[in-house]
Amino acid sequence: MRRFRRLLLISLGFLVLLVALGTGGLFIYQSSLDSDIVRLPAALPTSKEEEKQRPQPKPGLGETWLLVGTDRRSEAATTGDDAKAELWQPGSQRTDTIMLAHLSEDRKHAAVVSIPRDSWVSIPGRGHAKINAAFSWGGPALLIRTIETLTGVRVDHYAAIDFKGFAAAVDAVDGVDVEVAKTVRDTNTGTTWTAGRHHLDGEQALLFVRQRYNLPGGDFGRIKRQQALLKALSDRVLSAGTLANPVKVDALLRAITKATTVDDGVSLETLRTRLVDLAGLDSSDYFTMPTKGTGMEGEQSVVYLDARKTRALSEAIKKDRAREYVERTGPGNAVDTVH
Template identity: 45%
Template structure:
């Protein structure tokens, strides 16, 4: 989704700033803007590696407001959010210094990790316990990668954006059935409206690899949305572009250093990006296990360190297992 927003900002840039700045709830003026200066209270942060040049790392989280969220709830750092108490999706997006691609690493929500000040727990508890401050500190502690910006997406609200796009197409290599949501998806191409797309990314039952497949579904949806936005048919309609930009920004929370103008600058440097330049990975794991009577995802410290070292230095990523990577 973030890549889609960047493309939209680029498409309506230049002389169209007069209506961008007037969008209600636009990024940089929304009430849900995270004060990143509070990160300084989270302990020593990893320094950006000089070898990385102008590379940028963005932590994007998605929450399902349907799952126990309380609109206007306030975390320990005073951050008010309508995005839910626990993260449903967590992606570390890496934009290389040469701006040739956007590569993303998904971190399963049940990953068992150290959370500063709380001991070990599932990583999705960090937002509930300490807001974006603690979540960013947890990710930085885990990866040793400095997070430059924070973006949160409300997937419940995101379905409006998908409907405004006219839906998205996602191709599956096998048919799936979710007995809980009572919905089925066909092998081959599926056309999803917003409501069906949300069911697709919410599916927990009937997946061969459980939450690992759910992560892939989330990656597929983000890629499909970015691909639809990048299509000339969407960007050639100024009114539709404006509506989409407003819809997207209204479903997002950003840090105060990543305003609409900041996104526009990044979008300008990514103007040659295509859907095939998007890469998605899942953080290397050793499988699942049990901790404190909970089913958790166990990370692979050695391979994780290799991957995040490459991200930190903005160098070529190590090879991934077929089950860990997905490319449009």
């Protein structure tokens, strides 16, 4: 019933827009949104040789996206139509957030797997290094090749958002709610998060997901915060207050299309369809790629992935069996309440 209600609200929201815009207005509106989307022609590996080395596509096993957040804290946006700084500059940027998001073939389940940015992995043509160095050295294409080599999961689409774009998306839905388990102070910014529920605007959401100092687990704690914000934003997007309000629907679509950069296989219709798919989900699960500890490689502090457990989780994603994986191993990260 809840799934049906959300789908109905999306339909009503778009219907109101259709009536308000009319045929000619709708065409202009769609063209305007589409022109806001920045597409990278070489985001996915494109050469014949690279394609031979990639996991081959297998119909009927769902769809997997690589979601990336950049840690370039410039005053200028680096993604979308508002971008004034380049998304990727060789050697100058690394990824702060790396997530594999898998949507099941029946569109009833989503699995989101965060890969710690300091994971020590094999990068094609470069040897071993932190996984976020792949983006710095070779942009999205090298990062995708690295992740596909690590997991055996084929990446179907790529989407990147920077911190400023994320804040805009949060503001477009009038903020999001998060639950903090225990009062914690960010020793870097001086911000104190008291135990209980917080309603965050875009700038506050950035402070929340950027904190790593004084968090249980450091970067692992921040990963859970990132996932909590993603879930909170999804819940807000799919709420009645957003979907039944054409003004909010418009603001949301504008924020998304202006704040993200995608591969050139992603159309406006792709994004609209995925929004409908998200509304129809029965469940979603969040994971951190399994690790076996931290250590030092030279002067670098790194995270070591657990090869066996990483392979098991990756196989579940690859074969579209994430739900069975959860039934077998137990739930992933608890993100309704975080530290």
